[in-house]
Amino acid sequence: MSISSRFAVGIHILALIELNKEGVTSSEFIAKSVNTNPAVIRKLMGMLKKAGLIEVNPGIAGAKLAKELSSITLFDVYKAVNVVHEKELFSIHESSHPDCLVGRNIQNTIEPLFTAAQLAMEKVLKNVTLEDVVKDIATKENNC
Amino acid sequence: MSISSRFAVGIHILALIELNKEGVTSSEFIAKSVNTNPAVIRKLMGMLKKAGLIEVNPGIAGAKLAKELSSITLFDVYKAVNVVHEKELFSIHESSHPDCLVGRNIQNTIEPLFTAAQLAMEKVLKNVTLEDVVKDIATKENNC
DNA sequence: AAACTTGTAATCAAAACAATTACATGATAA
DNA sequence: TTATCATGTAATTGTTTTGATTACAAGTTT
Numbered sequence: 001m002s003i004s005s006r007f008a009v010g011i012h013i014l015a016l017i018e019l020n021k022e023g024v025t026s027s028e029f030i031a032k033s034v035n036t037n038p039a040v041i042r043k044l045m046g047m048l049k050k051a052g053l054i055e056v057n058p059g060i061a062g063a064k065l066a067k068e069l070s071s072i073t074l075f076d077v078y079k080a081v082n083v084v085h086e087k088e089l090f091s092i093h094e095s096s097h098p099d100c101l102v103g104r105n106i107q108n109t110i111e112p113l114f115t116a117a118q119l120a121m122e123k124v125l126k127n128v129t130l131e132d133v134v135k136d137i138a139t140k141e142n143n144c
Numbered sequence: 145m146s147i148s149s150r151f152a153v154g155i156h157i158l159a160l161i162e163l164n165k166e167g168v169t170s171s172e173f174i175a176k177s178v179n180t181n182p183a184v185i186r187k188l189m190g191m192l193k194k195a196g197l198i199e200v201n202p203g204i205a206g207a208k209l210a211k212e213l214s215s216i217t218l219f220d221v222y223k224a225v226n227v228v229h230e231k232e233l234f235s236i237h238e239s240s241h242p243d244c245l246v247g248r249n250i251q252n253t254i255e256p257l258f259t260a261a262q263l264a265m266e267k268v269l270k271n272v273t274l275e276d277v278v279k280d281i282a283t284k285e286n287n288c
Numbered sequence: 289a290a291a292c293t294t295g296t297a298a299t300c301a302a303a304a305c306a307a308t309t310a311c312a313t314g315a316t317a318a
Numbered sequence: 319t320t321a322t323c324a325t326g327t328a329a330t331t332g333t334t335t336t337g338a339t340t341a342c343a344a345g346t347t348t
Contacts, residue, residue: 002228002232002233002234002235003233003234003235004235004335004336004337005235005236005237005336005337006336006337007234008234008235008236008237008250008254008258009237011250011254012237012240012246012247012250015246015250016244016246019245019246026292026293026294027293027294028293032241032244033240033241033244033246033247034237034240034241034247035237035239035240035241035247036237036337036338037337037338037339037340038294039295039296039338039339039340039341040337040338040339042294042295042296043295043296045294045295046294046295046296056294057293057294057345057346058293058294058295058344058345058346059292059293059294059295059344059345059346059347060293060294060345060346060347061292061293061294061346061347062293074257084146088146089146089147089265090146090147090151090152091146091147091148091149091152092149092152093149093152093153093156093178093179093180095179096156096177096178096179097176097177097178097179100160100176100177101163101281101285102156102159102160102163102177102281103156103177103178103179105280105281105284105285106152106155106156106159106281108284109277109280109281109284110152110155110277113218113268113269113272113277114152116268117265117266117268117269118265120264120265120267120268121233121261121262121264121265122261123264124257124260124261124264125257125261128257133253133254133257136249136253137245137246137249137250137253140249140252140253141245141249148304148305148306149305149306150305150306170323170324170325171324171325172324180306180307181306181307181308181309182325183307183308183309183310183326183327184306184307184308186325186326186327187326187327189325189326190325190326190327200325201314201315201324201325202313202314202315202324202325202326203313203314203315203316203323203324203325203326204314204315204316204324204325205315205323205324205325206324
């Protein structure tokens with residue numbers, strides 16, 4: 001199992017809006033870069049808009065960032081596109097048997113451990129901004 | 145999207161084998177505690193056996209731990225039941241357009257970030273042993 | 289009014305899961 | 319030996335999630 005590529009595509013969208021800020025970044029333009037369907041992009045743009053990361057309006061072509069590039073973290077995108085819910089990176093088998101010592105306690109024992117692991121992962125995402133991503137893209141390009 | 149409950153059930157199985165070490169821990173016995181089908185348990189037991197965590201033989205009822213409880217980490221179980229592959233906790237959209245600055249670089253930029261996040265999560269799992277889990281189950285039981 | 293955009297719903301195929309059934313194979317006790 | 323019970327494993331099924339696609343309403347611009 002894998003965390004949905006919506007997350008990677010969400011980052012792609014935001015980086016593209018930034019790097020194309022002189023131009024008009026429509027859903028069709030983005031869709032070509034991502035190589036997918038414009039409706040997929042519009043769905044994601046709706047999520048990014050709802051999370052306050054971009055500005056986009058019906059009928060008006062193009063999206064703009066709603067915040068400073070350096071103030072958007074990967075965690076913001078991760079939450080915006082809703083790939084993993086709180087405390088639900090790991091799923092816990094729900095219906096253990098209450099008559100069994102292990103069955104009736106395993107869930108409460110495991111849950112905080114799983115949550116801690118998830119938080120450690122999310123902390124890494126909080127420490128990377130879209131500015132880092134965009135700069136890295138530029139660096140990679142210049143070294144080619 | 146969530147990481148398969150195979151992981152939680154794998155931990156359950158090992159804890160149960162330990163806490164029932166005086167008795168015979170058959171797939172049917174485990175299945176009752178987990179409240180699922182014995183064939184599901186046998187599949188998981190096969191994975192745990194392949195990973196060298198338990199000993200179990202065809203025709204002979206019951207499984208035993210193959211290692212010290214304190215030397216089995218949650219990460220060992222996580223790898224054994226194969227819920228997440230290396231560097232694949234996050235999926236990356238594969239077919240970005242190479243003619244676009246962002247499209248041709250985003251994948252290489254994002255990949256190490258995703259890997260770092262995954263490793264942070266896995267590090268937490270490496271620092272918890274099944275002994276911790278079993279002790280916690282006992283503690284919870286005594287406080288009821 | 290025509291052409292273009294975003295917003296959104298409905299549909300579809302593919303993949304992953306977990307549950308279930310079935311049965312071959314191995315071990316053990318009557 | 320035969321009956322019984324265990325593990326090992328394959329096939330099937332219903333459910334859920336994804337991502338792609340089509341379609342169209344509603345807003346904007348020329």
